[in-house]
Amino acid sequence: MKVNPLTQNLSAEHLLQHMPVSTFVLNARHQVVIWNKACEQLTGLKAGEMVGTDQHWRGFYTEKRPCLADLLLDSTLGEVSSLYEHASDFTSLSDICHTENWCLMPDGRRLYLVIDAGTISNEQGEVVAIVETQRDRTEQRLTMQALTESEQRISSILGSAMDAIVTVDQQHRITLFNAAAARIFRCVADFAIGQPVERFIAPHCSKLFKQFIDFDNPAAKTQAWAPEGLSARRADGEEFPIEATFSPLEAHDQKLYTIILRDVNDRRLAEQKLDRLQQEKGYLQEVLNDDHNPGDFVSGSKLMRTVMEQVRMVARTDTPVLLLGETGTGKELLARAIHEFSDRSAAIMVKVNCAALPAELIESELFGHEKGAFTGATQQRKGRFELADGGSLFLDELGELSLSAQAKLLRVLQEQEFERVGGSETIRVDVRVIAATNRNLAEEVSLGRFRSDLYYRLNVFPVEVPALRQRVADIPLLARFFLTKYAKKFGKRFDDIDPAGLDYLRQYPWPGNVRELQNVIERAVILSQGSLLDIAPLQPVRVHPEAATGKLRTLESVEREYITRTLEATGWQISGVKGAAAILGMNPNTLRSRILKLGISRAG
Numbered sequence: 014m015k016v017n018p019l020t021q022n023l024s025a026e027h028l029l030q031h032m033p034v035s036t037f038v039l040n041a042r043h044q045v046v047i048w049n050k051a052c053e054q055l056t057g058l059k060a061g062e063m064v065g066t067d068q069h070w071r072g073f074y075t076e077k078r079p080c081l082a083d084l085l086l087d088s089t090l091g092e093v094s095s096l097y098e099h100a101s102d103f104t105s106l107s108d109i110c111h112t113e114n115w116c117l118m119p120d121g122r123r124l125y126l127v128i129d130a131g132t133i134s135n136e137q138g139e140v141v142a143i144v145e146t147q148r149d150r151t152e153q154r155l156t157m158q159a160l161t162e163s164e165q166r167i168s169s170i171l172g173s174a175m176d177a178i179v180t181v182d183q184q185h186r187i188t189l190f191n192a193a194a195a196r197i198f199r200c201v202a203d204f205a206i207g208q209p210v211e212r213f214i215a216p217h218c219s220k221l222f223k224q225f226i227d228f229d230n231p232a233a234k235t236q237a238w239a240p241e242g243l244s245a246r247r248a249d250g251e252e253f254p255i256e257a258t259f260s261p262l263e264a265h266d267q268k269l270y271t272i273i274l275r276d277v278n279d280r281r282l283a284e285q286k287l288d289r290l291q292q293e294k295g296y297l298q299e300v301l302n303d304d305h306n307p308g309d310f311v312s313g314s315k316l317m318r319t320v321m322e323q324v325r326m327v328a329r330t331d332t333p334v335l336l337l338g339e340t341g342t343g344k345e346l347l348a349r350a351i352h353e354f355s356d357r358s359a360a361i362m363v364k365v366n367c368a369a370l371p372a373e374l375i376e377s378e379l380f381g382h383e384k385g386a387f388t389g390a391t392q393q394r395k396g397r398f399e400l401a402d403g404g405s406l407f408l409d410e411l412g413e414l415s416l417s418a419q420a421k422l423l424r425v426l427q428e429q430e431f432e433r434v435g436g437s438e439t440i441r442v443d444v445r446v447i448a449a450t451n452r453n454l455a456e457e458v459s460l461g462r463f464r465s466d467l468y469y470r471l472n473v474f475p476v477e478v479p480a481l482r483q484r485v486a487d488i489p490l491l492a493r494f495f496l497t498k499y500a501k502k503f504g505k506r507f508d509d510i511d512p513a514g515l516d517y518l519r520q521y522p523w524p525g526n527v528r529e530l531q532n533v534i535e536r537a538v539i540l541s542q543g544s545l546l547d548i549a550p551l552q553p554v555r556v557h558p559e560a561a562t563g564k565l566r567t568l569e570s571v572e573r574e575y576i577t578r579t580l581e582a583t584g585w586q587i588s589g590v591k592g593a594a595a596i597l598g599m600n601p602n603t604l605r606s607r608i609l610k611l612g613i614s615r616a617g
């Protein structure tokens with residue numbers, strides 16, 4: 014063998030000992046023959062204590078296990094995958110192998126070591142020794158892990174962002190297209206990436222973008238806000254309004270630009286939805302304070318059972334329902350039952366009391382108005398029809414509706430569409446109308462106060478709710494029902510109603526119907542002391558005593574005088590147990606509207 018004069022004084026052992034890479038050598042019996050300086054440094058174990066032993070594993074592991082050199086020596090490389098964390102990185106070229114692993118060093122440090130091992134054979138080809146090197150790559154590994162994690166975080170942020178995020182290179186080609194961009198532009202990222210951004214933004218917007226990325230433009234160093242009024246183009250060519258920001262991005266020495274944009278229509282729709290939900294919330298709050306719970310409907314008499322059957326039958330259809338009956342008979346409660354029994358019960362039933370609002374406001378209440386439609390209309394407002402979309406609309410006191418509102422209502426019933434007050438946009442809704450009145454509508458039609466076409470449209474399914482005096486069998490049931498309700502409310506206990514009192518209740522004609530009975534029981538619960546509820550004899554209200562004198566007056570003047578008298582008796586208190594509405598057996602809102610209509614005032 015030719016001797017190299019430059020290396021003749023350097024033995025192989027000398028070289029291995031001073032190699033700057035941690036190295037140990039095993040003989041064919043797995044005994045350490047060399048444990049170099051770098052290996053001493055890495056493991057903290059001295060060559061003196063390792064050479065001649067088979068304890069080399071102690072340098073890298075806390076428990077005895079084969080090192081890569083041992084596996085190579087025993088030709089058991091198959092075990093690598095179970096012993097090394099990153100066995101996939103393991104490579105073996107017959108007599109050289111490589112793997113990477115986290116190792117727990119004797120001093121407790123956790124190091125990521127890149128391990129290589131190779132065989133040394135004699136001239137006969139017999140393996141006489143194995144050399145194993147270990148290189149510490151902990152820092153690189155941790156940096157790589159941190160980078161991967163941060164990339165994953167960024168990609169999950171990009172993926173979950175609501176706005177479209179698109180990055181573009183200096184040639185204007187798209188390099189990144191997040192999930193929101195795919196949704197907004199209606200195409201997958203693979204389709205968009207590589208395409209010029211101009212394919213997705215309208216000319217005016219591309220001009221602005223070009224100005225932005227112009228290198229001589231110092232503004233390109235910072236973010237720029239593209240105002241509303243710009244538009245972008247979806248993959249199918251449809252243009253849509255956007256607002257966007259442009260910003261520069263330095264990545265891997267490459268200059269990129271990010272465009273973050275949002276579909277303004279989406280935002281407008283979201284705002285509208287929010288607006289509607291807020292109105293709905295306000296409305297539901299009103300309903301929560303209401304005591305009309307269809308689950309609490311008491312019906313024992315044959316007459317009421319027939320009414321309930323009708324209600325159940327019609328509930329399943331979309332036909333408008335007209336509930337007719339005296340005040341306080343339970344029309345609103347039945348309207349709620351119709352809604353609850355219908356397929357629309359998941360949506361809400363919106364109520365409008367047509368008598369509680371002045372004629373000029375009722376149309377805006379029902380159909381909404383546009384900004385500036387009339388003095389005081391400072392904002393666009395949706396009406397109750399829009400709020401009830403998908404559900405039901407209960408029009409209470411329908412007979413009070415103005416003729417012009419009646420015309421609009423007829424159109425909604427026929428075509429399910431209308432325009433807001435002061436607006437030209439046609440709004441379509443899917444609403445089931447339930448109306449109620451205590452007036453004789455047929456008579457109102459003949460007097461020209463109610464449109465005949467609307468009457469016929471609503472009269473498809475009239476439900477006559479009988480007066481309480483026509484269904485005496487319901488009186489004890491209702492009285493006991495209200496007794497339980499108010500005894501609970503006022504924290505009192507009663508065994509039953511005094512039998513004499515029950516007779517008074519049965520004999521009384523109940524002009525205010527169930528509402529009046531409810532008020533009588535509520536007052537009795539407050540006043541009674543014993544275990545039986547006391548009911549004082551009831552005096553029917555004499556509405557028009559003047560008839561007896563022969564001086565006949567109009568119903569309106571009698572009504573005005575009687576309401577005024579009742580108000581004076583209650584000290585002008587309208588609602589509450591002792592209020593005029595309770596005495597008159599009227600809904601407080603209805604009473605308020607009657608007071609306005611009849612021009613009743615405290616002074617006069």
Ligand SMILES: Nc1ncnc2c1ncn2[C@@H]1O[C@H](COP(=O)(O)OP(=O)(O)OP(=O)(O)O)[C@@H](O)[C@H]1O
Pocket residue numbers: 304305306309310311312338339340341342343344345346347409449450451491494527528531599600603
């Ligand atoms: N069958 C019933 N069972 C239980 N409560 C009833 C029943 N009928 C009516 N009520 C109660 O009587 C009161 C008046 O009922 P409701 O408001 O439904 O009558 P209405 O006919 O709509 O009255 P108005 O015409 O004055 O608006 C409510 O508090 C209601 O809960």
